[in-house]
Amino acid sequence: MTTVKEQEAIQKQFQERMDENELLNCMRCGFCLPSCPTYIESGFNESHSPRGRIALMKAVVDGVIEPDEDVEHSLNLCLGCRACEPVCPSGVKYGHLLEEARDIINQNKKHSLPVRTVRKAVFNGLFPHQNRMRTITGLLGFYQRSGLQNAARKTGIMKLLPDNLATMEKILPAVPTMKEMRDRPEHLPAQGPKTKKVAFFTGCLMDTMFLETNNATMKLLQLAGCEIVIPKSQSCCGALHGHSGEKATAKEMAKRNIQAFEDLDVDYIITNAGGCGAFLIDYDHLLKDDKLWKERAIEFKDKLKDITEILVEVDFHKNINLRLPHQIITYQDSCHLRNVMKTASAPRKLMQAIEGIDYREMKDADRCCGSAGIYNIVESEMSMQILDYKMEQAKATHATTIVTANPGCLLQMKLGMEREGLSSHARAVHIVDLLLEATGEEAVIK
Numbered sequence: 001m002t003t004v005k006e007q008e009a010i011q012k013q014f015q016e017r018m019d020e021n022e023l024l025n026c027m028r029c030g031f032c033l034p035s036c037p038t039y040i041e042s043g044f045n046e047s048h049s050p051r052g053r054i055a056l057m058k059a060v061v062d063g064v065i066e067p068d069e070d071v072e073h074s075l076n077l078c079l080g081c082r083a084c085e086p087v088c089p090s091g092v093k094y095g096h097l098l099e100e101a102r103d104i105i106n107q108n109k110k111h112s113l114p115v116r117t118v119r120k121a122v123f124n125g126l127f128p129h130q131n132r133m134r135t136i137t138g139l140l141g142f143y144q145r146s147g148l149q150n151a152a153r154k155t156g157i158m159k160l161l162p163d164n165l166a167t168m169e170k171i172l173p174a175v176p177t178m179k180e181m182r183d184r185p186e187h188l189p190a191q192g193p194k195t196k197k198v199a200f201f202t203g204c205l206m207d208t209m210f211l212e213t214n215n216a217t218m219k220l221l222q223l224a225g226c227e228i229v230i231p232k233s234q235s236c237c238g239a240l241h242g243h244s245g246e247k248a249t250a251k252e253m254a255k256r257n258i259q260a261f262e263d264l265d266v267d268y269i270i271t272n273a274g275g276c277g278a279f280l281i282d283y284d285h286l287l288k289d290d291k292l293w294k295e296r297a298i299e300f301k302d303k304l305k306d307i308t309e310i311l312v313e314v315d316f317h318k319n320i321n322l323r324l325p326h327q328i329i330t331y332q333d334s335c336h337l338r339n340v341m342k343t344a345s346a347p348r349k350l351m352q353a354i355e356g357i358d359y360r361e362m363k364d365a366d367r368c369c370g371s372a373g374i375y376n377i378v379e380s381e382m383s384m385q386i387l388d389y390k391m392e393q394a395k396a397t398h399a400t401t402i403v404t405a406n407p408g409c410l411l412q413m414k415l416g417m418e419r420e421g422l423s424s425h426a427r428a429v430h431i432v433d434l435l436l437e438a439t440g441e442e443a444v445i446k
Helices: 004-017 020-025 037-041 050-062 069-077 094-108 113-124 130-145 148-154 163-171 178-182 211-223 239-243 247-261 274-280 291-301 307-313 335-339 345-352 380-396 407-419 431-439
Strands: 196-200 226-229 268-271 304-306 323-331 355-359 401-404 427-430
Touching: 004 050, 004 094, 020 050, 020 094, 037 380, 050 069, 050 094, 069 094, 094 239, 094 247, 113 239, 130 148, 130 178, 163 380, 163 407, 196 211, 211 226, 211 307, 211 431, 239 247, 239 274, 247 291, 268 274, 268 307, 274 304, 274 335, 274 407, 304 307, 307 345, 307 431, 323 345, 323 431, 345 355, 345 431, 380 407, 401 407, 401 431, 407 427, 427 431
Parallel strands: 196 226, 196 268, 268 304, 323 355, 323 401, 401 427
Antiparallel strands: none
């Protein structure tokens, strides 16, 4: 519960930091309402819509209401999917407003000791340090390979966890060994005629828990004729920090990444995770108050491209024979890949080029699946409600393969399939893993 003193501090910061012009850009036309999952799933509650949340922010700025628990709850219940932005006729940058508001509240509200401890451990002690990410992931790998996982399941220890967390434990990918996570390349040659020279943003979770998908990404780039540079000094993109009210740390991580990539003389910087890509491409806004770094951030963002976009650009799907055993495939858009990076057609072109597949478009494929970083943990009830709707649409396609382009989406779809009893005859897969499978190659990089 926020105290009167905390509310006064929050209100003052809202008045000083919130972009009032952006708040006033909202015409309250309602075009955003049909695109907002939380507005729909809350029974059309206006305070859980984009325009409703903007109205709350404006009311706090104007001193009409206090920034109390109801305001905070409304902002926290937002997925941050940014589906409202492409449909907004005024071009309101809702995502920027949301991140600023959350940061103000978080920095001026005193959290309980357990919450402070967890936040510090995660945001400061873990994600900015890739060696620690490897250690934690390595412990998870030990748990999976040592027999502890089977023992925990047989003894019923998992039943002590909330249902969705216990189910999440079942669908985690097989974690690579510490040696595999440490032995990462810094440069890879193109295979065949060279088309582009690119740098690869490896990410934190992607280069640990989802390392095989990163390997598949680099293999696809090589097959597409790309020379690849992988700077060791890169770090986590900072998305989790930026979305959770830890903007100061996010800025430091942004600067580290800009510095790691800016002198590489490459055509593009490639990402394979929609959530990371969307935050990276917003670095210029994150650093807008620092003239020097903003200009460097613009140069950085201008080179960003999703893996599917570059594959289409170099005609990978036309030059490489892609074939799979017959299967029905559908695609779940990554919200940030579609709404922020504006990438929607490239993944579909690549999938539809695979011989042997029956591609079926899912209804509302562009609606968030409810993952949204750690949203499915901190706002579990709403997340599962959104996921249930998503699984209804997936089942209607009769797909045996659900394809995604973001690790969070992938885990969420696997969670939904497990909840619906679909895992025995259907699978969820990242698009690069599917494409590499269709080439007949293995994710062996050299």
